[in-house]
Amino acid sequence: MSHTSDAAAIxxxxxxxxxxxxxHNLPATAQRLAIAEVVLGTDRHLSADEVATELRARGASAGTATVYRTLEVLVRSGLVVERDFGEGFKRYEASRGVPHHExxxxxxxxxxxxFRDERLERMTTLLAEAHDFSRQRHRLVIYGLCGDCRRGSGRGAPR
Known part of the structure; x- marks a missing residue:
């Protein structure tokens, strides 16, 4: 997607x-719209805390409860997808017709x-069929260290 179409999609x-x-007879408050702007305007997977931090950086603010409630409304609208990577909190990303990805x-x-890998898609179907299972969907999260953190230059790199 080009930058122009990104802006149009946002x-x-x-x-x-x-x-x-x-x-749904819900008020379009400035806080709700600002929260939506943060989540819909990034390709990152933001936590609720990161949404609140970004709001403050933009000169806006919203209480924690408002951020969580608005994220729930965004998920219900289908515009945002909730992700749980087992970190003890959820992350949110704009759905924007994103194809299945890992x-x-x-x-x-x-x-x-x-990332997307068609070989993985084929493999999950073959594995399911080998076990007499009809695959509907799957989810894969690979945990490890990004290149920056391995080199000691990442955000959370050991000091």
Missing amino acids: VADREAFRAFLRD HLLCTVCGRVTE
Whole structure:
């Protein structure tokens, strides 16, 4: 996706969120819209705390409960997907028609890298069939160290 279409997709998502709020008789408050802007405007997998931090960096703020409630509404709208990587908290990413993908999670800095591999897709189907199982979906998260943290230059690199 080019930068221009990224911007267009973000605007479309923001308008879709406004429409969802209107259709469900929920107020389109400045806080809700600012939270949506943060999550829909990034390709990162943000935690609720990271959303709140980014809001403050933009000169806005919202209470923790408001952030969590708005994230729930965004997930219900289908515009955002909730991810649980077993870190003790959830992360959120814009769905934006993203095809199925897998995740690499750095256990030091928390960086999440997405990847797709058609060989893996075929392999999961073959494995399921070998066990007389009809595959519907799967999820793969590979935990380890990103290149920056392995080299000691990552956000969470040992000091």
